[in-house]
Amino acid sequence: MFVRRDFSGAICAISKTESVDCFEAVGSDSAELLAFLREFQPEVEQSLAESDLQMARVMEDVVNVLIDKSVICFTDLPEAAQSKLMHRKEMRGHFQAISLLDDDDDIKF
Numbered sequence: 256m257f258v259r260r261d262f263s264g265a266i267c268a269i270s271k272t273e274s275v276d277c278f279e280a281v282g283s284d285s286a287e288l289l290a291f292l293r294e295f296q297p298e299v300e301q302s303l304a305e306s307d308l309q310m311a312r313v314m315e316d317v318v319n320v321l322i323d324k325s326v327i328c329f330t331d332l333p334e335a336a337q338s339k340l341m342h343r344k345e346m347r348g349h350f351q352a353i354s355l356l357d358d359d360d361d362i363k364f
Contacts, residue, residue: 256283258291266291315343 257277259268266287270277281288318340321327331338 256281256285256288258288317341 261267
């Protein structure tokens with residue numbers, strides 16, 4: 256690994272390849288490098304969690320397309336998957352019903 260250091264000498268960037276900015280080689284088992292990587296672990300975990308949620312929605316959309324095109328039947332899915340998909344559909348329906356009105360909407364009866 257190659258690192259770039261800030262004015263105080265602390266690692267501020269890393270690269271797998273040597274570059275103009277990251278030219279100092281450090282061992283992958285360097286305590287300083289491992290500490291730097293641990294500092295960003297929550298961001299990486301958050302990013303992965305967000306990606307997982309996005310992928311779950313993609314897979315849900317794929318299942319719906321397959322069902323709509325009669326490639327599979329909803330009942331072909333395991334009961335656990337059916338239950339989860341139905342629950343998400345219900346939750347999305349409730350959320351959409353709540354979100355129909357903006358704060359600026361004025362309803363007169």
